[in-house]
Amino acid sequence: DAEITQSPRHKITETGRQVTLACHQTWNHNNMFWYRQDLGHGLRLIHYSYGVQDTNKGEVSDGYSVSRSNTEDLPLTLESAASSQTSVYFCASSSPGADTQYFGPGTRLTVL
Amino acid sequence: AQSVTQLGSHVSVSEGALVLLRCNYSSSVPPYLFWYVQYPNQGLQLLLKYTSAATLVKGINGFEAEFKKSETSFHLTKPSAHMSDAAEYFCGASSGSARQLTFGSGTQLTVLP
Numbered sequence: 456d457a458e459i460t461q462s463p464r465h466k467i468t469e470t471g472r473q474v475t476l477a478c479h480q481t482w483n484h485n486n487m488f489w490y491r492q493d494l495g496h497g498l499r500l501i502h503y504s505y506g507v508q509d510t511n512k513g514e515v516s517d518g519y520s521v522s523r524s525n526t527e528d529l530p531l532t533l534e535s536a537a538s539s540q541t542s543v544y545f546c547a548s549s550s551p552g553a554d555t556q557y558f559g560p561g562t563r564l565t566v567l
Numbered sequence: 568a569q570s571v572t573q574l575g576s577h578v579s580v581s582e583g584a585l586v587l588l589r590c591n592y593s594s595s596v597p598p599y600l601f602w603y604v605q606y607p608n609q610g611l612q613l614l615l616k617y618t619s620a621a622t623l624v625k626g627i628n629g630f631e632a633e634f635k636k637s638e639t640s641f642h643l644t645k646p647s648a649h650m651s652d653a654a655e656y657f658c659g660a661s662s663g664s665a666r667q668l669t670f671g672s673g674t675q676l677t678v679l680p
Contacts, residue, residue: 497571497573497671497672498670554616
C-alpha cells in the first residue's frame with residue numbers, strides 16, 4: 456500500500472547542530488508540506504513544494520530549509536538547531552488538484 | 568490570509584452525549600474546510616471536508632459538520648460520543664484545491680464514562 460513515512464521518529468540533538476528530517480511518500484504526489492506542531496499553536500506550515508525543484512516558504516520558515524530533487528522525498532533541514540525548534544514535525548502530501556493532504560506519523564525533535 | 572479559530576482548547580463530554588467542537592474561519596472567500604483527528608502519538612487523519620458542494624458534510628466515525636457562510640463557521644458534531652472518540656481535533660482551511668492548510672490550535676476531546 457502507498458504510504459508516507461518519516462524518519463527518525465524521535466531525535467535528540469544539541470544546539471547549533473545541523474539536523475535533517477526525512478519524509479518519503481510512495482503515492483507519487485506532486486505536493487508535499489512540512490508542518491510543526493506546538494501546544495497552543497496547532498500545526499504551522501514551514502515549507503511546501505508543488506513539484507521537483509519547487510520549494511516555497513511557509514508561515515514559520517526561518518531556520519529551516521528544504522530541497523526537492525525527486526517526487527518521493529522532501530527532507531527538512533535545520534541549519535543550526537535552536538531550542539525553539541523543539542517540536543513535533545509532520546510531513547504531508549497531496550496529489551495535484553486534490554484537496555486532501557495525507558500526513559505522516561511525525562518526528563519528535565528535542566534540541567538541548 | 569486565512570485564519571482559523573477553534574473555541575475551547577479542551578472539551579469534555581459524557582459517553583453517549585452530543586459532541587460539538589467549534590471552528591470559525593476568517594476569509595473573504597469561502598475556503599475549503601477540513602476537520603482532522605489526531606490520536607496519541609499518531610499523525611492526522613481526515614475526518615471530513617467541505618469543498619463548496621453540500622453544506623452539510625458527513626465524515627467517518629459518525630461525525631458531521633455544517634458550513635455556515637453567514638456565521639463563517641464549520642462546527643463538528645456527533646450525536647453520541649464514544650470512548651474511542653477521545654483525541655485531539657483540528658480544523659483547517661485552505662484557499663483552494665492543493666493549497667497549503669491553515670490550522671486552528673486544536674481541541675482536545677475527553678469522553679467521560
